[in-house]
Amino acid sequence: MTKHKxxxxxxxxxxxxxxxxxxxxxxxxxxxxxxxxxxxxxxVVTAATVLPNLRMARAAETGPVKIGFIEDLSGNLAVxxxxxxxxxxxxxxxxxxxxxxxxxxxxxxxxxxxxNFAANPPIMGAGDKDLKYVDKGGALSxxxxxxxxxxxxxxxxxESGILGRKVELLAPDGQSNNNIWQQLTRKLIQEDKVDCxxxxxxxxxxxxxxxxxxxxxxxxxxxxxxxxxxxDSNTFCTGAIVEQQVxxxxxxxxxxxxxxxxxxxxxxxxxxxxxxWTKAFAPLVGGKIIEEEFVPLSVSDFTTSIARIQAAKxxxxxxxxxxxxxxxxxxxxxxxGLEYPMASTVNMAQGYEHxxxxxxxxxxxYNCVNYIEEIPTTRNRAFVKRWYEMFPDDPYxxxxxxxxxxxxxxYAKAARLAGTTDQETVKKALESGLSIEAPEGAVFLEPSxxxxxxxxxxxxxxxxxxVSFVREWPSIQPWWLQRxxxxxxxxxxxxxxxxxxxxxxxxFSKS
Amino acid sequence: xxxxxxxxxxxxxxxxxxAFFFLAALGLVVILGMMNIINLAHGELMMIxxxxxxxxxxxxxxxxxxxxxxxxxxxxxxxVLELLIVRRFYGRELGALVVTWGVSLVLGxxxxxxxxxxxxxxxxxxxxxxxxxxxxxxxxxxxxxxSLLLILGLWWLYNRTLYGLQAKATMQNPExxxxxxxxxxxxxxxxxxxxxxxxxxxxxxLAPTVTIAPFMGQQFVAPAxxxxxxxxxxxxxxxxxxxxALLAAVKTPIGMAFxxxxxxxxxxxxxxxxIRIMPNGISAALQKYFIRRAGGAAR
Numbered sequence: 001m002t003k004h005k006x007x008x009x010x011x012x013x014x015x016x017x018x019x020x021x022x023x024x025x026x027x028x029x030x031x032x033x034x035x036x037x038x039x040x041x042x043x044v045v046t047a048a049t050v051l052p053n054l055r056m057a058r059a060a061e062t063g064p065v066k067i068g069f070i071e072d073l074s075g076n077l078a079v080x081x082x083x084x085x086x087x088x089x090x091x092x093x094x095x096x097x098x099x100x101x102x103x104x105x106x107x108x109x110x111x112x113x114x115x116n117f118a119a120n121p122p123i124m125g126a127g128d129k130d131l132k133y134v135d136k137g138g139a140l141s142x143x144x145x146x147x148x149x150x151x152x153x154x155x156x157x158x159e160s161g162i163l164g165r166k167v168e169l170l171a172p173d174g175q176s177n178n179n180i181w182q183q184l185t186r187k188l189i190q191e192d193k194v195d196c197x198x199x200x201x202x203x204x205x206x207x208x209x210x211x212x213x214x215x216x217x218x219x220x221x222x223x224x225x226x227x228x229x230x231x232d233s234n235t236f237c238t239g240a241i242v243e244q245q246v247x248x249x250x251x252x253x254x255x256x257x258x259x260x261x262x263x264x265x266x267x268x269x270x271x272x273x274x275x276x277w278t279k280a281f282a283p284l285v286g287g288k289i290i291e292e293e294f295v296p297l298s299v300s301d302f303t304t305s306i307a308r309i310q311a312a313k314x315x316x317x318x319x320x321x322x323x324x325x326x327x328x329x330x331x332x333x334x335x336x337g338l339e340y341p342m343a344s345t346v347n348m349a350q351g352y353e354h355x356x357x358x359x360x361x362x363x364x365x366y367n368c369v370n371y372i373e374e375i376p377t378t379r380n381r382a383f384v385k386r387w388y389e390m391f392p393d394d395p396y397x398x399x400x401x402x403x404x405x406x407x408x409x410x411y412a413k414a415a416r417l418a419g420t421t422d423q424e425t426v427k428k429a430l431e432s433g434l435s436i437e438a439p440e441g442a443v444f445l446e447p448s449x450x451x452x453x454x455x456x457x458x459x460x461x462x463x464x465x466x467v468s469f470v471r472e473w474p475s476i477q478p479w480w481l482q483r484x485x486x487x488x489x490x491x492x493x494x495x496x497x498x499x500x501x502x503x504x505x506x507x508f509s510k511s
Numbered sequence: 512x513x514x515x516x517x518x519x520x521x522x523x524x525x526x527x528x529x530a531f532f533f534l535a536a537l538g539l540v541v542i543l544g545m546m547n548i549i550n551l552a553h554g555e556l557m558m559i560x561x562x563x564x565x566x567x568x569x570x571x572x573x574x575x576x577x578x579x580x581x582x583x584x585x586x587x588x589x590x591v592l593e594l595l596i597v598r599r600f601y602g603r604e605l606g607a608l609v610v611t612w613g614v615s616l617v618l619g620x621x622x623x624x625x626x627x628x629x630x631x632x633x634x635x636x637x638x639x640x641x642x643x644x645x646x647x648x649x650x651x652x653x654x655x656x657x658s659l660l661l662i663l664g665l666w667w668l669y670n671r672t673l674y675g676l677q678a679k680a681t682m683q684n685p686e687x688x689x690x691x692x693x694x695x696x697x698x699x700x701x702x703x704x705x706x707x708x709x710x711x712x713x714x715x716x717l718a719p720t721v722t723i724a725p726f727m728g729q730q731f732v733a734p735a736x737x738x739x740x741x742x743x744x745x746x747x748x749x750x751x752x753x754x755x756a757l758l759a760a761v762k763t764p765i766g767m768a769f770x771x772x773x774x775x776x777x778x779x780x781x782x783x784x785x786i787r788i789m790p791n792g793i794s795a796a797l798q799k800y801f802i803r804r805a806g807g808a809a810r
Binding site: 304 | 722
């Protein structure tokens with residue numbers, strides 16, 4: 001499979017590339033659901049209209065393909081940055097070794113939608129890194145938790161690197177400092193002239209560098225889960241967002257534990273906006289936010305917050321706490337005897353609090369995640385195994401690490417489809433309806449909003465910090481930006497929408 | 512809501528918050544308050560204590576013993592640091608500031624490279640009990656008691672021992688102390704080492720309540736400096752106790768009524784106002800007050 005090599009920049013190349021990638025990456029063909037088929041057709045039509053218009057590749061495309069990568073390798077946020085850095089290193093190594101993830105411009109679908117179901121959710125013990133033990137939970141049934149012994153999704157790409165060029169990762173340290181982030185972004189774009197930028201943990205970091213990205217029309221991947229709403233022609237947000245995380249979990253928690261919600265959130269744009277989302281959405285499912293508390297990132301003593309929660313007597317607590325300092329909330333609350341059920345979009349899947357803190361600090365924590373290391377599918381176990389072979393000392397693989405991993409592979413796919421690393425052309429290729437088989441399941445990059453559909457699982461920890469999955473949604477679309485009318489394929493935009501801009505929510509919030 | 516549980520909860524929050532400020536400032540009280548070294552590696556010294564405690568607890572050592580080990584490991588490290596680096600910067604405050612900042616960067620990043628981004632935490636010793644809607648953690652109450660014992664211990668050390676006398680003499684007038692036979696370099700090393708050890712001790716004591724990470728010390732640096740500066744240098748122990756109590760008394764009710772954000776803002780405002788009206792800190796103002804009162808009584 002060496003068809004990709006020596007591709008000359010002519011319009012015929014694109015079709016050839018598409019064929020060969022389809023040949024190299026066979027997709028499962030049994031029983032594609034109708035919706036996925038329709039989306040697939042639409043994607044092929046999009047691809048057919050977009051691709052002939054792709055600009056010619058520039059002649060100067062020699063040397064390595066440079067992927068600029070900024071994460072926090074030191075400081076308050078290093079716990080997340082180191083994981084993401086390792087994810088990018090793993091993906092780049094695989095690309096250079098001639099590997100790719102399955103997928104292509106074929107729309108969402110894939111294994112997740114066709115899985116068998118286990119009667120009981122598979123539960124794994126804590127501290128088991130190689131996931132060698134999985135309990136299938138008895139006989140297969142028609143409902144329950146999707147669990148299928150599919151094959152690994154890492155396959156041969158037919159070439160080493162991207163378009164015959166080696167991939168190089170330029171990964172300076174953001175030091176958990178937004179000013180340094182800005183300097184590094186300028187350097188990577190202006191001096192190193194990276195072909196693609198993958199960067200950003202907090203929303204504050206993203207918003208600090210996004211103006212620089214837009215000024216230079218830099219192709220940019222933001223791989224974190226976040227509060228949603230970024231509609232930016234140069235930015236591709238591959239993490240899960242509120243409609244994929246907050247809405248399912250709030251719905252579940254209100255039904256299971258009751259309507260009175262106490263939100264305790266990190267005091268910056270992520271916490272504020274996610275809390276605003278929760279407030280906007282809770283009334284739709286009969287809930288009520290009785291109190292919102294925003295905690296500065298520097299706070300590490302939570303005695304007063306714990307007393308406030310006890311005085312408010314909620315049915316459950318929505319925790320949106322970020323960074324090492326704020327993780328202290330869990331052991332402190334547990335030691336103070338605070339035993340409310342908790343929900344989150346970041347904890348556990350990101351900072352692996354269930355591994356770091358002694359049980360039962362995270363007892364009855366619920367989180368809708370697009371990835372968590374404990375996902376019991378074969379493809380994930382293979383991914384986890386590959387990861388720990390390369391980084392045997394790592395403590396955990398979080399959701400933003402997995403997002404970074406598949407995003408780098410997604411970039412490689414798009415560049416191959418485009419036949420060039422020219423950034424405008426790759427952006428168009430990314431807008432052609434690409435799907436990729438990530439460790440979590442099938443992920444579809446929705447062209448008009450530059451966000452991804454995700455396989456969402458509702459994970460929970462018990463009193464011993466064993467993780468189990470209580471519900472799952474094989475594909476949740478990032479629908480809200482479409483609702484407010486964003487179409488980046490037609491209209492260029494560079495802003496972030498907030499829930500206040502959607503009158504839909506205020507209709508319901510009068511209570 | 513019943514009033515009594517609320518009052519008790521507020522008292523408990525006040526005590527734990529004051530204990531947190533005092534413990535965060537403990538090592539710095541000696542190093543900044545007495546030796547006048549702006550020690551930006553204070554947080555990392557606490558981190559060393561916390562890491563020592565966590566690693567030894569995971570190795571099977573009882574928690575109280577690991578706290579004591581935390582003191583000695585940090586003290587030994589402090590002694591080495593003083594002998595190799597810090598002693599070249601006495602009297603040069605800005606030089607000491609930059610060099611201790613450099614040390615803190617090396618320690619933080621070195622720990623990240625050596626131990627990774629996290630250590631698994633220690634379980635908080637003790638359970639909890641509840642009264643009314645509120646519940647209280649045993650361990651925090653123990654920390655309050657330990658803080659009181661540490662205050663007494665420090666007072667005894669500096670007012671009833673030969674070392675305390677020599678240390679005070681050295682800090683006030685090194686040349687005079689030397690001429691009276693005090694080996695001042697040894698006093699400097701001992702004092703810095705004591706400060707480092709106390710930082711390690713409070714790091715170890717606070718370890719169960721916080722995330723054990725390479726940069727964990729930074730969360731204590733701001734509260735520590737605020738506490739020591741607000742307390743003032745006239746009498747560092749009285750100053751640290753008074754400013755811990757005062758800052759906690761501002762932060763607790765406002766935090767309880769309006770949330771953590773307002774509590775933090777109120778705390779910073781209080782510090783600002785206190786330093787404005789008492790530029791030399793609470794202890795200097797208290798000293799002036801008592802001297803004036805004593806003078807008035809004598810007349």
